[in-house]
Amino acid sequence: MQWLIKNKFLIIRRTSQIGILLLFFLANCSLITIGHKKHLVLQGDLSGFESGERNLAIANTKEALLKNPILQGNLSTSKIFDKIPMSDPLAFLQIFLAGGAISFDLLLGVGVVLALYGIFLGRGFCAFVCPINLITDLANLLRRILRIENIRFISFSRNTKYIILALALVLSFAFGMLAWESINPISMLHRGVVFGMGTGFFGVLTVFLFDLFMLKNGFCGHLCPLGATYSIIGAKSLLKVQYHLNKCTKCMQCIRICPESQVLHLIGKQSGFVTKTACIKCGRCIEVCNDDALNFNILHFNKEKK
CATH class of the missing domain: 3.30.70 (Alpha-Beta Plaits)
Known part of the structure; x- marks a missing residue:
């Protein structure tokens, strides 16, 4: 009990981070009825069915595993209880500069996030929501266990993340694409957990190894433009x-x-x-x-x- 009280913020953070990923995962699960049997389908994967059943599965109506999912979408744009939109401010800026369509929900979602983090939580997204924090915290823990926490093989200014932020916005405008999202390890990890880990695994592994062996808190503290975005948003948070x-x-x-x-x-x-x-x-x-x-x-x- 003493340990639980002592580490209450750590427990809240891990519950929040893992819980958010789990809610996204469950929102993408469905039930398919074939005959009188219901089959659980994860992320639309029909590979477990025989060829004949697979055709029936495609033809049959799917129903969501959760009738009223708490959280739908992804970390770039989502809805809570199918009512409250939440939008990643950096993704929004890239969409806007790339000439993409800006929906009312996207605009409202950005407003909700700006209010929540700008007024109160500051850069709290990085500690309580971002799944990459799980990876970088593990790297930092191993650094302490291995007693290499002060060793660095490379050095960056902590302001580098602001340069990468500016570069991501400029490239989005110049090439009409979401420049950062194409290489964003946060999105890679989220998609990997929710839809199945593919090549994004190597992006996440790169972040882990970089933080473990090259530079303590290297990605989040020195390179991540999303962290820079929330630092700017939360400059006057309470x-x-x-x-x-x-x-x-x-x-x-x-x-x-x-x-x-x-x-x-x-x-x-x-x-x-x-x-x-x-x-x-x-x-x-x-x-x-x-x-x-x-x-x-x-x-x-x-x-x-x-």
């Missing part, structure tokens, strides 16, 4: 990590565990809020702090007494 200098014993466990350790520059220096936009709101710094010197708070809502 949910922040708050630091209390008077409680801190300067053990620096928070610095060690944080995937964006540069945001914790105030540790050991002064009390205040972590206002750097790169913070992904994962809560790991709070969980490893035995001094209760860190907590989540609403910016300026509960100011520390002088």
Whole structure:
């Protein structure tokens, strides 16, 4: 029980990330009735049927496994309870610049995401939704186990992700295509889990090996343009990590565990809020702090007494 309480944010994050993938997966499952028997079909795969049954399966009406799926679509564009649209802001910008059609649902979905993350959650998408975070966190865990967490064979500025973001938008405009989506490992992993892993496996494996052996938090912290997009969107978000200098014993466990350790520059220096936009709101710094010197708070809502 103590471990569960101590790691509550980690548990919430993993439940959220895996749960979202599971909901997308189940929304793409269906039941096919042949004769008086119902057959479960995953992602439209009819390979388990004999040739004669396969023709019947194609001809028969399919019914969704979930009558009212909670989540439908993908991480680029989806609907919650078939009512509330959610749209990836980076995908939206690429579609717009590439000259694609902008539907009302797509526009409304972007508005919902901008409101949710811009006002409150900031870059929280990276910690609570993005499936690639599962892969990069595993790489970071193995780095600590193997005691190679400070080893790097390559170096990039953390601002490189903003350059890649700008490049993705320029290429989308120039060539009329969604430039980043064609190589996006986040989309590759999502499609792999929901529809079956194909060549996208190698893209995901590349991210894992890059983070494990080349550069700690290399993809998410240095290269991912979606992370850069949410950093910009959440620049003025209200949910922040708050630091209390008077409680801190300067053990620096928070610095060690944080995937964006540069945001914790105030540790050991002064009390205040972590206002750097790169913070992904994962809560790991709070969980490893035995001094209760860190907590989540609403910016300026509960100011520390002088």
